[in-house]
Amino acid sequence: MVLLLEYEGKRLFEAYGIPVPTHHLVKGIRDIRSIRTASVIKAQVPTGGRGKLGGVVAVRTVRAAKAALEKIKTIDFNGFHSKYFLIEEEIRRQVELYISITLDRSKRSAVLIVSKKGGINIEEVPATLISTYEVNQLIGLPEYIKRNAFDRLEPPEKFRDQFYHILDALWHLYVSEDAELVEINPLAVTANGLVALDSKVVVEDDSLFRHPNVKAQVSGDEIERKASAMGISFVRLSGDIGLIANGAGLTMATIDQISTNGGKPGDFLDLGGTDDPARVYDAFSIVALSKPRVLLVNIFGGVTKCDTVAMGIVRAIDKFRPVFPVVVRLSGFNEEKGVELLKARNITAFREMNVAVTEAIRLSV
Amino acid sequence: MAILLTGNSKIIVQGITGHQGQFHTKAMLNFGTNVVAGVTPGKAGENVYGVKVYDNVRSAVDETKADTAVVFVPAPFVKDAVIEDIDAGLSLVVIVTEHVPFHDVIDLLEYGQSKVTRIIGPNCPGIASSGLSKAGIIPNSILKPGNIGVLSRSGTLTYEIVNQITKAGLGESTVIGLGGDKVVGSTFTDLLSLFENDAQTSAVVMVGEIGGSAEEDAADFIKKNFSKPVIGFIAGKYAPPGKRMGHAGAIISGNKGTANSKITALESAGALIAASPEEVPRLLLESI
Numbered sequence: 001m002v003l004l005l006e007y008e009g010k011r012l013f014e015a016y017g018i019p020v021p022t023h024h025l026v027k028g029i030r031d032i033r034s035i036r037t038a039s040v041i042k043a044q045v046p047t048g049g050r051g052k053l054g055g056v057v058a059v060r061t062v063r064a065a066k067a068a069l070e071k072i073k074t075i076d077f078n079g080f081h082s083k084y085f086l087i088e089e090e091i092r093r094q095v096e097l098y099i100s101i102t103l104d105r106s107k108r109s110a111v112l113i114v115s116k117k118g119g120i121n122i123e124e125v126p127a128t129l130i131s132t133y134e135v136n137q138l139i140g141l142p143e144y145i146k147r148n149a150f151d152r153l154e155p156p157e158k159f160r161d162q163f164y165h166i167l168d169a170l171w172h173l174y175v176s177e178d179a180e181l182v183e184i185n186p187l188a189v190t191a192n193g194l195v196a197l198d199s200k201v202v203v204e205d206d207s208l209f210r211h212p213n214v215k216a217q218v219s220g221d222e223i224e225r226k227a228s229a230m231g232i233s234f235v236r237l238s239g240d241i242g243l244i245a246n247g248a249g250l251t252m253a254t255i256d257q258i259s260t261n262g263g264k265p266g267d268f269l270d271l272g273g274t275d276d277p278a279r280v281y282d283a284f285s286i287v288a289l290s291k292p293r294v295l296l297v298n299i300f301g302g303v304t305k306c307d308t309v310a311m312g313i314v315r316a317i318d319k320f321r322p323v324f325p326v327v328v329r330l331s332g333f334n335e336e337k338g339v340e341l342l343k344a345r346n347i348t349a350f351r352e353m354n355v356a357v358t359e360a361i362r363l364s365v
Numbered sequence: 366m367a368i369l370l371t372g373n374s375k376i377i378v379q380g381i382t383g384h385q386g387q388f389h390t391k392a393m394l395n396f397g398t399n400v401v402a403g404v405t406p407g408k409a410g411e412n413v414y415g416v417k418v419y420d421n422v423r424s425a426v427d428e429t430k431a432d433t434a435v436v437f438v439p440a441p442f443v444k445d446a447v448i449e450d451i452d453a454g455l456s457l458v459v460i461v462t463e464h465v466p467f468h469d470v471i472d473l474l475e476y477g478q479s480k481v482t483r484i485i486g487p488n489c490p491g492i493a494s495s496g497l498s499k500a501g502i503i504p505n506s507i508l509k510p511g512n513i514g515v516l517s518r519s520g521t522l523t524y525e526i527v528n529q530i531t532k533a534g535l536g537e538s539t540v541i542g543l544g545g546d547k548v549v550g551s552t553f554t555d556l557l558s559l560f561e562n563d564a565q566t567s568a569v570v571m572v573g574e575i576g577g578s579a580e581e582d583a584a585d586f587i588k589k590n591f592s593k594p595v596i597g598f599i600a601g602k603y604a605p606p607g608k609r610m611g612h613a614g615a616i617i618s619g620n621k622g623t624a625n626s627k628i629t630a631l632e633s634a635g636a637l638i639a640a641s642p643e644e645v646p647r648l649l650l651e652s653i
Contacts (some may be wrong), residue, residue, distance in 0.1 A: 079420040094504045097449070103467065106578045106579070106582060108552075112501040137475050169470075175468065206467070210441075233611045234609045247611075249518065250519065250525055252604055255604070267611055273520075300525045304521075332504060353642065
């Protein structure tokens with residue numbers, strides 16, 4: 001998932017016709033030349049809860065805005081630092097509402113979620129104040145859902161048309177931008193109409209081929225970033241047993257089996273389906289970076305052939321000369337060939353997953 | 366009798382001239398599958414292992430009376446390929462391709478709902494009815510005809526568990542990989558009712574994982590509507606929250622989608638939970 005920054009989301013809001021406060025983006029204090037109206041300066045970070053951490057500050061003067069920017073720069077927002085700052089007209093509002101459109105996995109459908117109480121995390125709003133409507137993706141938002149949502153939120157009647165328009169715009173944004181979530185929280189009710197004070201837009205990774213302007217987000221530590229650049233699915237864990245397995249489910253199941261038997265897995269690395277020894281070599285190089293006490297390779301051969309994996313392991317051992325022992329389990333397609341290849345190099349390959357896991361744990365303590 | 370795929374199923378392979386398409390067409394044929402046609406736009410007249418290639422699904426269906434499609438086309442083209450299947454009146458479509466945008470999958474589900482097409486996948490190993498027919502990439506060598514139904518959100522982990530079942534002297538009626546994505550065409554709940562009515566199947570193994578609530582939904586269904594023994598295995602008991610574990614669908618969001626929640630729900634529905642893949646056959650033998 002790619003969580004857009006607030007200002008990126010607001011650019012989309014403007015493009016789709018959702019009203020937002022007057023704003024401009026700055027990179028540093030030199031960009032702040034004048035503050036004409038009461039304003040807020042806001043950190044731009046891809047994480048929630050920035051307000052509580054001091055990332056949103058009301059300012060009245062250029063001097064105050066510069067001081068606030070310098071202060072926000074130093075704040076750690078759940079591991080992120082703000083590189084951009086949004087300076088925005090402060091909006092006087094009577095009420096704050098909540099609107100979002102997202103995927104409901106269980107219903108396998110888009111849902112519109114509205115709440116009378118906005119401005120706080122939707123998970124903290126009592127369920128009685130929230131209304132949820134399933135929306136057929138091929139039909140779009142029907143009139144009756146817009147009517148029901150309006151009646152539920154009860155903004156002033158004179159804003160009915162504008163409210164419908166915002167819902168339609170949000171829906172088009174959700175569909176056209178391949179979003180997983182589009183959220184306006186809060187949607188301010190002002191004397192002059194409705195205004196989106198914040199934006200949250202999450203775009204799905206698998207759709208990025210349709211959105212060349214949206215860059216895939218790389219998160220995690222240095223090794224995770226490196227793996228991601230190689231196209232390897234890797235998650236760093238805290239233990240000392242390095243793991244390479246094939247298939248997300250089998251990799252998770254191996255982690256579970258290591259943990260249940262008292263071992264400490266050091267990573268999740270899904271080799272995926274491959275018949276290229278170089279990929280095994282790459283995977284080996286990633287796990288070696290986290291300096292495990294032992295490396296467990298657990299392969300069930302299907303699309304991925306056991307002998308391919310054995311070749312990759314031999315190549316990696318020749319190159320890296322690892323100080324840690326390597327425990328291999330091979331089962332399935334070309335199992336015999338793979339076992340023979342490793343045997344020639346004095347590596348015993350186990351056939352059973354539980355035996356290999358037990359051996360890896362033994363070598364890790 | 367197996368479910369979804371039988372010896373009578375007539376299968377077309379979309380993307381048959383690609384690397385994956387060719388490789389798995391051969392494996393499907395070796396399994397004894399009735400692969401009647403391939404489809405790759407612009408490649409009509411070619412053949413792959415004796416299977417005739419057509420330009421479009423409609424002409425393949427007109428000539429062969431195919432009822433099922435296996436989709437190997439690249440992710441950006443999957444939506445169009447499956448709309449073509451739905452419009453041609455196919456009853457079953459198996460999408461093997463991974464990284465299909467979920468918006469496309471929802472569009473297909475909403476469209477297919479008004480017709481009669483069942484969708485399996487995407488990002489799945491497909492379906493195999495042991496001894497009869499295979500639509501997808503499940504390895505032939507691990508399958509043996511028998512009376513165990515298997516439903517799984519994984520690929521390789523499915524093979525691991527099916528292999529354990531076969532090695533223990535049991536066998537499978539139908540094995541179905543549902544797919545590892547956030548949104549898939551068919552869920553545990555959708556397919557359990559077919560196993561309930563299948564005389565060949567005497568127990569079902571459900572292989573679930575963290576993320577979403579498909580296992581909890583299935584548990585509700587089992588309580589009310591499923592009379593056969595269910596053995597569950599859930600992967601991701603030690604997965605850290607907030608991290609995507611390979612599959613797009615395998616992520617614990619907040620406190621939702623944990624392995625514990627799934628295990629508790631399934632146990633309360635009377636399912637036995639295997640602690641490891643190796644334990645699955647033992648629990649099966651105890652319960653049938």
